[in-house]
Amino acid sequence: QVQLVESGGGLVQAGGSLRLSCATSGRTASNYAMGWFRQAPGKEREFVAALHWSGVSTYYADSVKGRFTISRDYAKNTLYLQMNSLKPEDTAVYYCAARSGGSTSYKTAEYGYWGQGTQVTVSS
Numbered sequence: 001q002v003q004l005v006e007s008g009g010g011l012v013q014a015g016g017s018l019r020l021s022c023a024t025s026g027r028t029a030s031n032y033a034m035g036w037f038r039q040a041p042g043k044e045r046e047f048v049a050a051l052h053w054s055g056v057s058t059y060y061a062d063s064v065k066g067r068f069t070i071s072r073d074y075a076k077n078t079l080y081l082q083m084n085s086l087k088p089e090d091t092a093v094y095y096c097a098a099r100s101g102g103s104t105s106y107k108t109a110e111y112g113y114w115g116q117g118t119q120v121t122v123s124s
Helices: none
Strands: 002-007 009-013 019-028 032-037 046-051 058-061 068-073 078-083 090-097 118-123
Touching: 002 090, 019 032, 019 090, 019 118, 032 068, 032 078, 046 068, 046 078, 058 068, 078 090
Parallel strands: 009 118
Antiparallel strands: 002 019, 019 078, 032 046, 032 090, 046 058, 068 078, 090 118
């Protein structure tokens, strides 16, 4: 079992920045690939970013490429999502997720563990 707890969401003006954190725990959590997803009201959950279990490779949705950065601190068992140049369309509940097997994926169904989510609201 892998447990995930997100934090760091909040209200920010357009153009601002936020850093989301996801505390991970459980057996062999470090061997899992990690991802960030988001879900806006009335929309399906969508992929944001993913990180290979080794931390070597990353993968981003086109809508956030160049603005968001996913990273991981293995010593602190924490996943991060640094979000810069935020836009109103980034408003959503953000979820971190873990995927066994270690390789990255943009597919929601391939992630077996999810956090409870943290709200990010970007005002115009």
